[in-house]
Amino acid sequence: MSRLSEMGEKEAVRRIQNLIADRGASSNIGPGDDAAAVDLGVIYLVATTDIMAQSTHILPGMSYWQVGWSLAAINYSDVAAMGAKPIGLLVSMGLPRDFESNDLDEVFRGILDCCEFAGGELLGGDTKETKEITLAGSALGTVGKREILLRRGASPGDLLCVTGSVGLAAAGYHSLANRLSFKAAEKAILEPSPKVREGMLLSASGAVTSCMDVSDGLSSSVHTLSGMSRVSFSLDFDEIPVEDEVLEVAEALDLDPIELALYYGGDYQLLFTVRPKGLDRLRDALGNDFSVIGEAKAPGENVLVRGSEIIRLENRGYEHFR
Amino acid sequence: MSRLSEMGEKEAVRRIQNLIADRGASSNIGPGDDAAAVDLGVIYLVATTDIMAQSTHILPGMSYWQVGWSLAAINYSDVAAMGAKPIGLLVSMGLPRDFESNDLDEVFRGILDCCEFAGGELLGGDTKETKEITLAGSALGTVGKREILLRRGASPGDLLCVTGSVGLAAAGYHSLANRLSFKAAEKAILEPSPKVREGMLLSASGAVTSCMDVSDGLSSSVHTLSGMSRVSFSLDFDEIPVEDEVLEVAEALDLDPIELALYYGGDYQLLFTVRPKGLDRLRDALGNDFSVIGEAKAPGENVLVRGSEIIRLENRGYEHFR
Numbered sequence: 001m002s003r004l005s006e007m008g009e010k011e012a013v014r015r016i017q018n019l020i021a022d023r024g025a026s027s028n029i030g031p032g033d034d035a036a037a038v039d040l041g042v043i044y045l046v047a048t049t050d051i052m053a054q055s056t057h058i059l060p061g062m063s064y065w066q067v068g069w070s071l072a073a074i075n076y077s078d079v080a081a082m083g084a085k086p087i088g089l090l091v092s093m094g095l096p097r098d099f100e101s102n103d104l105d106e107v108f109r110g111i112l113d114c115c116e117f118a119g120g121e122l123l124g125g126d127t128k129e130t131k132e133i134t135l136a137g138s139a140l141g142t143v144g145k146r147e148i149l150l151r152r153g154a155s156p157g158d159l160l161c162v163t164g165s166v167g168l169a170a171a172g173y174h175s176l177a178n179r180l181s182f183k184a185a186e187k188a189i190l191e192p193s194p195k196v197r198e199g200m201l202l203s204a205s206g207a208v209t210s211c212m213d214v215s216d217g218l219s220s221s222v223h224t225l226s227g228m229s230r231v232s233f234s235l236d237f238d239e240i241p242v243e244d245e246v247l248e249v250a251e252a253l254d255l256d257p258i259e260l261a262l263y264y265g266g267d268y269q270l271l272f273t274v275r276p277k278g279l280d281r282l283r284d285a286l287g288n289d290f291s292v293i294g295e296a297k298a299p300g301e302n303v304l305v306r307g308s309e310i311i312r313l314e315n316r317g318y319e320h321f322r
Numbered sequence: 323m324s325r326l327s328e329m330g331e332k333e334a335v336r337r338i339q340n341l342i343a344d345r346g347a348s349s350n351i352g353p354g355d356d357a358a359a360v361d362l363g364v365i366y367l368v369a370t371t372d373i374m375a376q377s378t379h380i381l382p383g384m385s386y387w388q389v390g391w392s393l394a395a396i397n398y399s400d401v402a403a404m405g406a407k408p409i410g411l412l413v414s415m416g417l418p419r420d421f422e423s424n425d426l427d428e429v430f431r432g433i434l435d436c437c438e439f440a441g442g443e444l445l446g447g448d449t450k451e452t453k454e455i456t457l458a459g460s461a462l463g464t465v466g467k468r469e470i471l472l473r474r475g476a477s478p479g480d481l482l483c484v485t486g487s488v489g490l491a492a493a494g495y496h497s498l499a500n501r502l503s504f505k506a507a508e509k510a511i512l513e514p515s516p517k518v519r520e521g522m523l524l525s526a527s528g529a530v531t532s533c534m535d536v537s538d539g540l541s542s543s544v545h546t547l548s549g550m551s552r553v554s555f556s557l558d559f560d561e562i563p564v565e566d567e568v569l570e571v572a573e574a575l576d577l578d579p580i581e582l583a584l585y586y587g588g589d590y591q592l593l594f595t596v597r598p599k600g601l602d603r604l605r606d607a608l609g610n611d612f613s614v615i616g617e618a619k620a621p622g623e624n625v626l627v628r629g630s631e632i633i634r635l636e637n638r639g640y641e642h643f644r
Contacts, residue, residue: 004426004451005419012426012449019430020444028410028443036445038409040464045367047445049460051414053452087360088350092373092414092458097327104326104334108341121350122342123358123369126458127334129326130375136414136448136458138371142362 032228033151034081034212037143044148046141048078054133059176059190064103066190067135068110074215075139076118076194077268081213083149083203084141086120086196091137094130107135118196147203149211154229154273158209160294162271163198163286165241166218167257169266171249180252185245192268199270201285207278214271219262220317221271222294226302229273235294235313237306262304265317354550355473356403356534359465366470368463370400376455381498381512386425388512389457390432396537397461398440398516399590403535405471405525406463408442408518413459416452429457440518469525471533476551476595480531482616484593485520485608487563488540489579491588493571502574507567514590521592523607529600536593539639541584541624543593544616548624551595557616557635559628584626587639 004012017032029037035048052058052074058067072089079086091111095104108122115122120139143149154160172189175182195213202208210229214221218240222233242261250257273296274282282290302313326334339354351359357370374380374396380389394411401408413433417426430444437444442461465471476482494511497504517535524530532551536543540562544555564583572579595618596604604612624635 002423003419004417004421004423004449007423009449012423013447015423015427016430016447019427019434023434023438026443028445036410036412038445038462040362040365043362045409045462047412047460047462049412049414049446049458050448051416051450051456051458053416053450053456055453056451087367088358090358090369090371090460092371092460094373094375094416094456094458095326097325099326101324101326101329101334101337105337105341108338112341112345116345121348123350123360124371125335125338126372127326127331128373128375129378130454130456131377132453134373134375134416134452134456134458136371136373136416136456138369138412138414138460140360140367140369140462 034078037082037148043142044145046079046082046084046143047138048075049136049138050074051134051136058133061176062190064106065110068107069114069191071135071137072111072114073192073194073268075137076120076196077213077215079139079141080194080196080199081149081211081270082143083147083199083211084143085200086118087140087142088121088123089115089137089139090123091125091135093127094134095127096131097129118194143203149203149208151210151212151225151228153210154225154231154296155209156231156296156298157276158273158296159276159279159292160233160273160296161290161292162214162241163195163269163290165243166214166267166269167242167246167261170260170264171246173266174253174255175249178253180249182245182249185249189266194268195270198286198289202272205278205282205285207274207281209273209275211270211272214267214269215265217263217265217317219313220315222302222313223315225271230299231296232298232300233294233302234297235304237304239291239293241291263316356400359404359470365464366467368401368404368406368465369460370397371458371460372396373456373458380455383498384512386428387432390429391436391513393457393459394433394436395514395516395590397459398442398518399535399537401461401463402516402518402521403471403533403592404465405469405521405533406465407522408440409462409464410443410445411437411459411461412445413447413457415449416456417449418453419451440516465525471525471530473532473534473547473550475532476547476553476618477531478553478618478620479598480595480618481598481601481614482555482595482618483612483614484536485517485591485612487565488536488589488591489564489568489583492582492586493568495588496575496577497571500575502571504567504571507571511588516590517592520608520611524594527600527604527607529596529603531595531597533592533594536589536591537587539585539587541635542637542639544624544635545637547593552621553618554620554622555616555624556619557626559626561613561615563613585638
């Protein structure tokens with residue numbers, strides 16, 4: 001018998017997917033995507049769940065409002081990655097007996113504020129007693145059958161894009177851990193912003209061929225899109241959007257900014273591919289809120305091009321239990 | 323500031339409902355019912371979440387298969403109480419690092435077996451590291467807009483009914499705790515059976531005016547239906563269905579069988595009201611799988627009639643944090 005700590009989260013998920021596959025075919029999409037998509041006839045119902053716990057996910061110094069906001073945000077991010085319009089959120093909480101009721105109010109204010117931001121409602125919940133604070137959310141949304149964005153669908157020649165910038169949450173993590181007070185970076189990790197509006201615009205454009213969020217890190221997500229779409233990606237190093245604070249944190253702590261930008265998680269941006277002909281339409285809809293960072297090629301190795309150098313993109317990022 | 327242990331689960335839920343109400347009106351139903359119901363135009367999407375944790379919900383001796391089954395069952399029970407047809411389940415798990423992968427497989431086999439029983443699918447999940455085993459499920463279903471069963475809707479004159487029997491799970495709890503090996507009772511608490519088929523038949527009958535599950539205890543549920551429907555109930559003691567094993571466990575341990583039948587939770591039966599004229603139609607659909615145990619009256623006290631005695635029905639049952 002093996003333990004989760006030896007197996008890691010990805011292998012555990014693979015085992016569970018095999019158990020599900022053994023039960024026979026389904027007309028639904030997922031597991032394996034950011035969210036499941038249930039065929040309701042004219043639309044897909046998109047559904048996803050994420051759990052966070054005090055000992056592993058709640059950063060020291062995080063306010064209870066931020067805990068609630070984050071729970072909602074990480075769930076809505078998966079709905080956004082499918083191009084869906086949020087319906088709302090269910091929240092299950094395990095709380096210790098001595099948890100203060102005012103703190104509980106703050107958690108719910110954070111949840112409700114993020115629901116408002118995302119255009120969803122808090123639909124229901126459950127609270128039970130546990131040893132440590134443990135919060136599980138399930139977000140729901142709907143998307144037209146032809147508008148859904150999946151991890152598969154990219155073809156050679158499609159352009160690889162990302163919303164916003166990468167590495168800021170990682171920089172925020174290190175800023176917090178070292179009390180450096182880089183405010184934008186710390187806000188990125190403490191109050192992640194789900195790209196719901198962007199996801200809906202991507203799906204409405206009709207030009208996007210695949211999409212996922214980069215919560216487990218840019219490089220890890222590029223490898224996932226690559227595997228699901230059966231293409232490889234060539235990334236242009238100079239085009240990867242990185243904010244100045246990431247470079248400043250890296251310099252202050254003698255960290256490699258490439259590590260922060262590529263191999264950390266916590267940025268809830270959307271990584272997607274678009275047909276070259278659709279790029280103008282996307283610029284009209286999204287403005288400059290995204291960057292073209294590479295191109296899909298025939299299956300092969302995923303690489304990072306830096307001047308004349310071609311570097312293999314490593315398939316690593318944040319993984320639980322390991 | 324007060325703590326959850328002083329406030330109790332019900333007061334915590336009330337606080338949260340007030341926070342939600344402060345955000346303005348919604349076209350959706352719930353919180354406040356067994357599940358939320360989201361208006362999707364032609365149908366309601368029914369959605370609910372329930373969480374269980376090792377220290378407070380996983381009974382000693384419970385197999386991992388039973389843990390998984392129970393998680394799915396308690397969630398599907400809430401879908402059943404709305405008269406909805408299950409779509410499926412999302413599962414978020416917090417697991418300790420040293421959790422065995424074979425045990426994880428057993429948890430998922432239990433979940434998948436209960437999904438099959440309920441006619442739903444396992445739609446997706448998330449696993450993270452926590453100190454104690456913590457499982458959160460969210461079940462989804464659909465129901466026609468006119469067929470939905472709510473906690474409100476009972477009118478004076480309606481008959482109060484319950485599926486199956488009550489008290490068996492409570493008897494099972496005591497049998498396990500005292501190693502008495504009453505098999506049917508122990509199975510009732512270890513492997514609760516969500517009344518999905520029954521809920522769908524109740525809703526299809528068109529004769530049912532209100533419904534909820536009795537997971538928090540019969541008496542507590544009668545009080546809830548009473549409050550939501552603005553009626554009172556008169557229960558006929560002799561008609562409350564109690565299996566012999568409940569009486570046997572009570573006798574063996576010198577417990578009051580009325581306590582087990584009325585004031586404990588864990589029976590995932592459906593409590594519902596039906597128009598007297600619809601009773602025959604319901605018998606045709608459900609056979610003898612339910613009992614008429616009382617009648618709805620004008621608002622007032624909920625009572626239990628035992629021969630010539632009229633006893634006030636106490637509003638207590640299982641409540642978390644207290």
